[in-house]
Amino acid sequence: MIETDITKMFGIKHPIFGAPMGPFYTTELTIAVSEAGGCGTLSHTNLFGKISVAEMKKNMLHVIEHTDKPFGFNIRTARMQPDAQTLCRQIPKFIMSNPKLKEQVRYAITSAGTARMLQGSKAYQKLKAKSEIKNFHVAPAFWLAGKCVDAGVDGLVVTGTEGGGHQAYEKIGLLVLLQQIKQQYPDFPIIACGGLANGFGLASALAAGAGAIAMGSRFIASIESEFHERYKAVVPPAKATDTTLVTGFLAPIRLWNNNYTAHHGLVGSKQEKIAEEEELSLEDLIEDQKYYEMIYDGKIEDGAVPLGQSIGAINSLEHVKDIIETIVSDAEIHLKKAVSYIK
Ligand SMILES: Cc1cc2nc3c(=O)[nH]c(=O)nc-3n(C[C@H](O)[C@H](O)[C@H](O)COP(=O)(O)O)c2cc1C
Numbered sequence: 001m002i003e004t005d006i007t008k009m010f011g012i013k014h015p016i017f018g019a020p021m022g023p024f025y026t027t028e029l030t031i032a033v034s035e036a037g038g039c040g041t042l043s044h045t046n047l048f049g050k051i052s053v054a055e056m057k058k059n060m061l062h063v064i065e066h067t068d069k070p071f072g073f074n075i076r077t078a079r080m081q082p083d084a085q086t087l088c089r090q091i092p093k094f095i096m097s098n099p100k101l102k103e104q105v106r107y108a109i110t111s112a113g114t115a116r117m118l119q120g121s122k123a124y125q126k127l128k129a130k131s132e133i134k135n136f137h138v139a140p141a142f143w144l145a146g147k148c149v150d151a152g153v154d155g156l157v158v159t160g161t162e163g164g165g166h167q168a169y170e171k172i173g174l175l176v177l178l179q180q181i182k183q184q185y186p187d188f189p190i191i192a193c194g195g196l197a198n199g200f201g202l203a204s205a206l207a208a209g210a211g212a213i214a215m216g217s218r219f220i221a222s223i224e225s226e227f228h229e230r231y232k233a234v235v236p237p238a239k240a241t242d243t244t245l246v247t248g249f250l251a252p253i254r255l256w257n258n259n260y261t262a263h264h265g266l267v268g269s270k271q272e273k274i275a276e277e278e279e280l281s282l283e284d285l286i287e288d289q290k291y292y293e294m295i296y297d298g299k300i301e302d303g304a305v306p307l308g309q310s311i312g313a314i315n316s317l318e319h320v321k322d323i324i325e326t327i328v329s330d331a332e333i334h335l336k337k338a339v340s341y342i343k
Contacts, residue, residue, distance in 0.1 A: 199330020240312025
């Protein structure tokens with residue numbers, strides 16, 4: 001057993017979180033991760049024109065039908081995410097109205113935009129006063145960590161550029177970020193994320209001051225995840241060099257190399273990205289979303305396939321329970337070995 005500030009804060013057995021993976025569904029995955037003693041996370045989902053608020057409510061109710069354990073949800077609070085404000089208002093109200101949700105929804109992870117949006121929601125503040133919910137915000141850059149702390153979040157998901165999906169323009173690796181942020185905020189609760197896939201990853205993150213890890217790619221390659229079988233099958237044979245950062249909808253995004261990445265470049269800075277966004281029409285955005293819908297249907301050669309460099313360290317599809325238990329018991333061995341170096 002590994003007990004940390006984060007396992008105690010969330011009432012979970014193992015210091016392992018499922019990373020949010022919108023716009024895809026991670027509902028069955030959430031159940032599997034939470035049932036296995038970690039904390040699963042529902043994604044901000046709006047595939048095929050679905051309304052994200054309705055989907056989130058439906059997914060939450062599905063989770064509490066299948067597990068009594070704690071879990072979380074993600075809201076992407078980005079400039080380009082038109083439904084973010086509505087989710088920040090409506091989801092806390094929805095949780096408040098259902099005693100089982102109020103007890104089980106412990107983790108609100110916000111990302112890709114401002115940390116102030118959920119913190120500024122009256123409904124969220126009411127829920128916070130009456131429940132155990134905690135809001136962590138994704139910090140993929142050192143400067144952003146300070147803004148999150150000032151906004152009043154309870155913790156940070158420190159995410160390195162190795163990770164799959166949207167990333168920061170700064171492109172800083174997880175270990176450097178952890179050192180920077182721990183140096184400045186030594187006691188602030190931290191979940192490490194990006195490039196983590198096994199017991200060495202968990203042991204190193206804990207040694208670097210995190211209280212838990214979050215993984216995306218490792219859980220895509222699980223029996224329980226609801227990603228298409230062709231998407232899952234990419235992971236075991238892939239190398240760490242098989243991903244590229246390209247310009248995504250919200251920021252740079254790390255994708256598996258295929259026909260899509262071959263035809264998409266990477267803008268150099270946030271300023272360039274904002275200028276580019278000003279040129280974009282609603283049709284362009286809807287068109288881009290189609291590349292994510294394609295891969296959900298298994299057309300992985302031509303669609304956008306988010307995966308992280310950690311795919312180079314993942315060699316098999318496994319049950320979520322086995323993934324979590326192996327990572328924790330291996331990390332215990334590695335940490336004990338490291339402690340034995342101290343004389
Ligand atoms: C398919 C996919 C979709 C993602 N979508 C989101 C998202 O909607 N919100 C978010 O905060 N992060 C998103 N991410 C980033 C993950 O939460 C996490 O940072 C990343 O998977 C960590 O790297 P790893 O894949 O090496 O574990 C996504 C990642 C992947 C692989």
